[in-house]
Amino acid sequence: MTTLAFYNNKGGVGKTTATINIAYALAEIGKHILVIDCDSQRNTSRFFGGGEAAGVIEGIIDRIADKFSDGSPISRTRYPNIDVMLLDDVHILEEKTVRELYDFAVLDLPPAMNEYTSDILRLCDFVLVPIELESFSIQGLSNVSETLSAVGKPFCCFVNKYNKSVKAHEAMFTLARENLGDILLNTPLPYSPAIINSITADKTVAEYWRFSPVLYSLGGLVEEILQNVEKLDKLDKFDELGKAVG
Numbered sequence: 001m002t003t004l005a006f007y008n009n010k011g012g013v014g015k016t017t018a019t020i021n022i023a024y025a026l027a028e029i030g031k032h033i034l035v036i037d038c039d040s041q042r043n044t045s046r047f048f049g050g051g052e053a054a055g056v057i058e059g060i061i062d063r064i065a066d067k068f069s070d071g072s073p074i075s076r077t078r079y080p081n082i083d084v085m086l087l088d089d090v091h092i093l094e095e096k097t098v099r100e101l102y103d104f105a106v107l108d109l110p111p112a113m114n115e116y117t118s119d120i121l122r123l124c125d126f127v128l129v130p131i132e133l134e135s136f137s138i139q140g141l142s143n144v145s146e147t148l149s150a151v152g153k154p155f156c157c158f159v160n161k162y163n164k165s166v167k168a169h170e171a172m173f174t175l176a177r178e179n180l181g182d183i184l185l186n187t188p189l190p191y192s193p194a195i196i197n198s199i200t201a202d203k204t205v206a207e208y209w210r211f212s213p214v215l216y217s218l219g220g221l222v223e224e225i226l227q228n229v230e231k232l233d234k235l236d237k238f239d240e241l242g243k244a245v246g
């Protein structure tokens with residue numbers, strides 16, 4: 001299982017929207033996804049609306065179940081490949097049984113920078129930072145990058161709500177590219193009414209409008225994320241090899 005966290009201490013940049021749509025896109029290509037809502041606003045878990053307890057983990061080490069008053073902490077959703085849970089204990093991310101059941105854990109973090117978020121980030125494999133192309137969002141990035149470096153996590157940023165008709169966006173995008181280099185993913189997610197409409201209709205964008213242009217961008221972003229995850233896997237293998245040869 002690879003653990004992906006959507007994080008930015010700035011609010012409203014698209015962490016929840018990305019978590020929902022990227023989890024769905026990964027599920028659509030056959031991956032098994034555990035969505036973990038770490039935000040007390042509970043937007044993501046409300047969207048997925050956890051139903052019955054996920055039978056897959058009925059036998060999950062009683063040890064975990066004991067920690068949660070309602071028994072199994074993971075619920076099934078209306079999507080066959082997606083289960084959901086509220087994060088009550090970050091250590092569930094380390095549980096072998098959970099790690100073997102899912103290809104990806106996709107975490108929606110709150111817009112905060114504190115011990116809680118640092119503890120979660122420490123247990124993630126890769127962090128995705130949505131940013132908007134406006135000065136305050138860009139200025140705040142150095143704090144985010146310091147936090148992520150302090151917890152030693154690889155991360156990438158991606159632009160959300162890109163609007164070609166806003167003159168400043170193009171200049172800001174070029175500036176961000178020049179300064180962030182590889183850290184900035186190439187695919188921006190456009191500002192899209194379909195995204196707002198879909199969430200209001202309680203759907204992912206793909207369900208709401210199969211031909212929405214924003215799906216091309218989401219597809220590009222998912223591809224870039226998967227390439228980064230592949231690089232991480234390779235690095236892990238190098239680490240293992242390094243340890244094996246002493």
Ligand SMILES: Nc1ncnc2c1ncn2[C@@H]1O[C@H](COP(=O)(O)OP(=O)(O)OP(=O)(O)O)[C@@H](O)[C@H]1O
Pocket residue numbers: 010011012013014015016017018039041109110111160161162189190191192193195196199
């Ligand atoms: N690409 C987009 N185009 C248009 N609207 C968007 C886009 N991405 C997100 N939004 C809208 O922006 C608002 C904030 O998005 P979202 O809730 O995902 O941000 P967030 O970072 O999770 O916020 P918070 O920090 O409060 O958790 C929502 O109304 C959402 O519909």
Ligand SMILES: [Mg+2]
Pocket residue numbers: 015016017039041043108109
């Ligand atoms: Mg959110």
